[in-house]
Amino acid sequence: MPGSLAPPCLVWHRTDLRVHDHAAVTAAAAASRGHVIGVLCIPEDAFGSVELARGLCLPRASECRVGHWLQAIDGLRADWRSIGSALCVLRGEPEQVIPKLVADLGAIEVHTAPCPAHDELMQNRRVARALADRGTRLVTHDETTMIAAADLPFPIEELPEVFSNFRRLVERSCKTPEPVPALTSLDVPASTREWSEATSDATLSGADLRRARIAALQRDPRAPSTARGERAAGLERMQQWIWQDDCLARYKETRDGLLGADFSSRLSTWLATGTISPREVAAQIRRYERERVANDSTYWLWFELLWRDYFHLWVRRWQSRAFAASGMMGRTPCGRQDVDAFERWRSGTTGEPFVDACMHELAATGWLSNRGRQNAASWLAKTAGVDWRWGAWWFESQLLDHDVGPNWGNWQYVAGVGNDPRNRTFNVRAQAERYDTDGAYRRTWG
Ligand SMILES: Cc1cc2nc3c(=O)[nH]c(=O)nc-3n(C[C@H](O)[C@H](O)[C@H](O)COP(=O)(O)OP(=O)(O)OC[C@H]3O[C@@H](n4cnc5c(N)ncnc54)[C@H](O)[C@@H]3O)c2cc1C
Known part of the structure; x- marks a missing residue:
């Protein structure tokens, strides 16, 4: 790896796939006089699964969701290029691949700004420890x-x-606050940019990622449009x-x-x-x-x-x-670990037309209205009395907009173990009559 006179800083992206209005990018550029490069890690096991019970395994993310994320990464690569730098996309665990990249480039600091949920904080700690061994600092920003x-x-x-x-x-x-204006140009040697581009091309050409890209382009004719991730x-x-x-x-x-x-x-x-x-x-x-x-x-x-x-x-x-069954309040949840009931819910075969329509739309498009999410979640957690966390995992796997706080927080809220002071149960039939008066939604997705 050819070197450069000014030691570089890295910006490690996670749920912040942009260079605009981004304190970590601004701070890294200031600390390195514009010699800053983006880095993003795709886990080896991008399509891993989570075992919820015997015989019940869910993919952590659907192919479509991964494909949508890859589109967002393509856009991010283009944005780094447009300000005179590059995004280096690596495959592997951050605590292994980031310290190696730091050593290859001689980077002095790594800046990052994830949503600081439990897993992300644990990951920060592991990466910070691995970097400390090399005398490099992990600097975290509050950005989400x-x-x-x-x-x-x-x-x-x-x-x-x-x-x-x-x-x-x-x-x-x-x-x-007003958004922070985007940087206009960085100062990164051509050799570093070319090396980062070539490394990223190699990472992104994996067969599993190509399949995910194709899945993200499929469009169900009942859906209004396919939102691209960029x-x-x-x-x-x-x-x-x-x-x-x-x-x-x-x-x-x-x-x-x-x-x-x-x-x-x-x-x-x-x-x-x-983004x-x-x-x-x-x-x-x-x-x-x-x-x-x-x-x-x-x-x-x-x-x-x-x-x-x-x-x-x-x-x-x-x-x-x-992420605990008893929620933030430590209440006793009503959740049964009933695999059959859960499978009927997620496949949209409960026999309750509004709930089934919601689950079909979710599976076909990776999106669901807020009203649909509330009803589907309430039915699983309250009416069927199934462990609410299974529902949260299924939403996490399917939703193109999965966001850890809004998903798990809303599930706790609906399941009655979170911060709904009224602890309501949705009457899904009354809801269908009120919000789907002519039955068009149930006919479309039923
Ligand atoms: C069980 C359940 C799970 C959910 N999971 C997610 C999730 O993984 N990711 C997610 O972004 N939202 C989640 N929501 C919240 C909400 O349903 C979606 O944000 C919204 O439907 C997205 O559509 P929109 O962008 O058109 O929203 P709009 O109605 O246009 O709202 C604008 C923005 O406000 C925010 N927002 C709106 N409603 C909520 C809410 N109730 N809680 C938190 N933020 C909100 C979102 O960022 C949204 O994009 C969930 C809700 C429920 C009931």
Whole structure:
């Protein structure tokens, strides 16, 4: 590996697949006078499985979800190129491949900004230890929320247990910061860029990853469109949904929809991979309010982004309790380990038409409306009384927008072991009559 005069820094990407509005990229560039390179690790076992019970194994991520993530990585590679650097995509465990890359490049610091849930913190510790052996620092940044934990008016250990209390405190004393402007050009030797490109090409040509790419291109004719994973596609969606079609102005009235492309923003897939930052969406809402209209709908999209913040902070606050059967409250869950009932639920053969339609849509597209998710989850955890964690694992495996805090937090909430003060059970038939009045959704996905 040819060397360079200024020692480089690395930015290790996980759920932050962008170079825009990214404190880790800015800090790494400052520490290395622009000699900064991105790195991303794809586990050897990208299609590993999780065994929930005897005879019940789920893939950790569907081929379609992995393919969608690869599209986001393609976009990230292009973005690093466009600012004069490169993304080095490696295959293997971070604690093994990152220290080796650090040694090859002579890097002095590694900057990273994951959603700090339990597994990510453990991984940070392993990588930090491996890097310390070589005298290199792992620098972590708080990047995944609109409002950083350090800017909250309370320490993370005192995160309110109920969302409304959190919202009131935030609304009283926090402002959503403006996105950080993107860097325009870095200073990375051509030899390093070429080497990183060649290494990444070799990694990304694996047969399993090629299969995943194909899976991500399949489109069910009943679905409105196939969202690609790249940042460019997310920016296009924001432009169309907010500005071109003015859907933001009506969002509060449409957001409980079930069929169609525009009843909600569908920005979750890009927010989950971090190709778009929540601050960037919030900035678009503010601009729309200045230039077009400020109403309940524009407030409500910000309110939903605050729910996202809340669950990111929640998973960080509760660590392993976020994944425990008894939940954050340590309540006794009603969860039976009933493999047959679970299989009927996930294959959409429960006999309950609304639930079955939701599960078919999820399996066919990797996406489901919020109303659909609430009903499907409530039915499994409350009506069928099956272990809610199995449902959370299935959503994690299938959802293109899987995001650890929002998924596990919402599951706990619906299952009655989290922070729903009312602990409701959805009457899925009444819900179907109310939100699918003419039965079109059930006919489409039934
Ligand atoms: C059981 C269950 C599991 C869920 N799993 C996930 C998940 O893995 N990833 C995920 O992003 N969301 C999850 N949600 C929350 C919500 O359903 C999705 O964020 C939303 O449906 C995505 O569609 P959208 O982008 O069109 O949302 P919009 O209605 O347009 O909302 C805008 C954004 O606000 C955020 N948001 C909206 N509702 C919620 C919510 N209830 N909790 C947290 N953030 C929210 C999302 O980032 C979303 O993109 C889950 C909800 C339930 C009930």
